[in-house]
Amino acid sequence: DQQVKQNSPSLSVQEGRISILNCDYTNSMFDYFLWYKKYPAEGPTFLISISSIKDKNEDGRFTVFLNKSAKHLSLHIVPSQPGDSAVYFCAASAAGAGSYQLTFGKGTKLSVIP
Amino acid sequence: EAGVAQSPRYKIIEKRQSVAFWCNPISGHATLYWYQQILGQGPKLLIQFQNNGVVDDSQLPKDRFSAERLKGVDSTLKIQPAKLEDSAVYLCASMGTNYNEQFFGPGTRLTVL
Numbered sequence: 001d002q003q004v005k006q007n008s009p010s011l012s013v014q015e016g017r018i019s020i021l022n023c024d025y026t027n028s029m030f031d032y033f034l035w036y037k038k039y040p041a042e043g044p045t046f047l048i049s050i051s052s053i054k055d056k057n058e059d060g061r062f063t064v065f066l067n068k069s070a071k072h073l074s075l076h077i078v079p080s081q082p083g084d085s086a087v088y089f090c091a092a093s094a095a096g097a098g099s100y101q102l103t104f105g106k107g108t109k110l111s112v113i114p
Numbered sequence: 115e116a117g118v119a120q121s122p123r124y125k126i127i128e129k130r131q132s133v134a135f136w137c138n139p140i141s142g143h144a145t146l147y148w149y150q151q152i153l154g155q156g157p158k159l160l161i162q163f164q165n166n167g168v169v170d171d172s173q174l175p176k177d178r179f180s181a182e183r184l185k186g187v188d189s190t191l192k193i194q195p196a197k198l199e200d201s202a203v204y205l206c207a208s209m210g211t212n213y214n215e216q217f218f219g220p221g222t223r224l225t226v227l
Contacts, residue, residue, distance in 0.1 A: 004156070032214050043118070043205055043218030044157070089156050093214060100145065100213050101170065104156030 003027045006105035019077040023090030030092035080112045118219035126225045132194035139208030149205040
């Protein structure tokens, strides 16, 4: 059973526009959420995170929104740049329960078109 | 700060052969993870170490997979014998005192023929 779901395998966006990547989770124990970015032949790199006590976290062009009641989070990239083209993974952990294990979604491949 | 190192980067073997992967985490990171990433999927945790002790190996197929971290630094993951379905990227990650943020190595891409 998939506890973290990214239902869009791919997304194409024009350069300069907003990219919105979505993620849903089912496990109510999850209280910390992360987004990782992965280029081909490289390992995932940490992008941004959010704790369940917040509903928004911003870092430059990247903003993550968390809707706990809907068990949904989204990553907004504004403005999108060609270098943002990569696979984005949503991940979750139950840090409050002392577990720092990450459960990942299947990823969304973002293509930013110049 | 040097990142997580893994070797080899690529490995091709035939089924029923054995293979080993090596990981050197970021200096000072006590927690080390091995993940398996099958094509089109997200990384799936195989085993978690804290220093040289196993925290969780519940998802490690122990009939063929083994892992160790003898001195609490480097780690090796072994598959013996390999099956076709073991073809995947094997990722190593480490975590320091900033809990929740894991740093990943580049991975080892294994192809089993």
